[in-house]
Amino acid sequence: MRLVILGGGESGVGTAILGKKQGYAVFVSDFGTIKTKYRDVLKNYEIEWEDGGHTEAKILNADLVMKSPGIPDKAPLIQKLVAAGIPVISEIEFASRYTNATLIGITGSNGKTTTTLMMAQILKQAKFKSVAAGNIGDSFARWVALDDQDYYALEISSFQLDGIVGFAPHIAILTNITPDHLDRYEYKFENYIRSKFRIAENQTENDYLIYDADDPVITDWLEQHPVKARLMPFSISTTVKQGAFYAQDEITIITDDTSMTMSTKSMAIKGQHNTKNAMAAATAAKLLSIRKATIRESLEGFQGAEHRLEHVLKINHVSYINDSKATNVNATFYALDSMSAPTVWIVGGVDKGNDYKDLFPLVNEKVKAIICLGKDNSKLLQAFGNMVETIVETQFMSEAVKVAYKLSEKGDAVLLSPACASFDLFENYEDRGRQFKEAVRNL
Known part of the structure; x- marks a missing residue:
């Protein structure tokens, strides 16, 4: 039985190890670059792999395919597999x-x-x-x-x-x-x-x-x-x-x-x-x-999850809060709703078809300044431009935190709660949260 795994990240490599153990002939293919730590695991288990592109001939002869959750069903390669009657399943x-x-x-x-x-x-x-x-x-x-x-x-x-x-x-x-x-x-x-x-x-x-x-x-x-x-x-x-x-x-x-x-x-x-x-x-x-x-x-x-309304530091009587895990509007709604101090809000990233209307009352009530952190902030500027006196565009976390430091006063809070995915400027929400914490500690 030939098991092909699309994506050489955590779920892909875990599936490769399990597949090998269960007696499958395993092949891992990643369109991007497989991280060194995962390559080493694949080499260690003597599992065949490729990255930087998919060799279709080696994939379309699979008996079973496990695809990483990041690959959409609409991807042409997935469509070909489905058309060929090859089952495509998830790691779970x-x-x-x-x-x-x-x-x-x-x-x-x-x-x-x-x-x-x-x-x-x-x-x-x-x-x-x-x-x-x-x-x-x-x-x-x-x-x-x-x-x-x-x-x-x-x-x-x-x-x-x-x-x-x-x-x-x-x-x-x-x-x-x-x-x-x-x-x-x-x-x-x-x-x-x-x-x-x-x-x-x-x-x-x-x-x-x-x-x-x-x-x-x-x-x-x-x-x-x-x-x-x-x-x-x-x-x-x-x-x-x-x-x-x-x-x-x-x-x-x-x-x-x-x-x-x-x-x-x-x-x-x-x-x-x-x-x-x-x-x-x-x-x-x-x-x-x-x-x-x-x-x-x-x-x-229980102390809570990292990157979820995580208190980082208090500097000059200003609280810095890392809510990088808020990758959608509803999560940011919770975050803003829980704020009791005037808030400098860092927001932005890859918009997933967001509707910001639910946030308007909270922004009016609690937010004193907005710092946009993304490659394309046009939707945020349009949604919130008239609601706060100060709205600033930034491209780097260190820059966003420095601006927040300048805009905040004693008794305020600085909240990173992006309401968006992180993939425009960061590897993932953890990377975004860690960069925020590092930038705060470096103030």
Whole structure:
């Protein structure tokens, strides 16, 4: 059996190792340049690879193709493979075929990283053999190949779900759905919603779907497209019979006939969205019969994800906050909503078909100056040009931070919350966040 892998990044190389272990003849092809650390792994495992272009003859004779989530289905090479009847799948689909572990799959437009890390912390504290994987850290496939776990908390993107066939997590968590990545979904929101709901499409009556019952996009879709899994809603506005709800600084979680409560006052990370993330993770933990005390301790000690409303430093009584992970409008909405000080906002990057209207009231109320950081800032200038006195264009992170330093006064906050993808000026959102932190430390 010949396994061809398109993309030599983390998911590609993890799949290559697992494929080799499972007896496939493996070939890795990357249109760009494979990083040295990944090349070394491929050489070490004696896996054939190429980069800087695709040799079609070596790809179109595959029995199975795993494509990296960054490659769109519309790419001509993918179209050729599909036309030839060669199955094209994602890494989570491939890896799930070779493990008997209990899978907790977490998706959503925002909050999935935080929820995945919360889940992983609870599992670790419960002494379960477990890791967080998927979009976090080492790939799912690499773990399955080299050190298979009993439990996986998997952060899963819509692009990964687009390439599944039989993948079915025992517990699926859907944090929320807001317009994102519409450039990959023909600018149709319903295509993106359908993609997110694929996390539940192979679940059975023995599985669970935990979801935000306050999100009308999710509840409307479920009414029209019922799923087989047992539904576990969470809500901060109404009580629920099964799942989780919030009232008077307390979360109540009900699964089957047992319930538990925990105070949100003792949680280290604040904000409504984090309360929801905690409800989702705690519900999943309860379904896995983890002790109440363990769930409480884990969530009270949880510090949050890097690049997500991360406090970097205070300089001259100005707080610098790194929210580089806000790659869409909804994530930036949360960030601006949580600001209590006058804010100098650093925004911009690759626009994914953004509609900035939802941010207007918050910008009017909280933002004193805007610094655009992107190759093309025209849409931002058009949207916010009349709202603030100062709007500046920059091309480098160091420049953006220096301008922010000059524009801010005692008691202000400087917030990097881009609402856009990072690929115009940075490798990824982590690179963008690290550059921000470095520039702040160098002030």
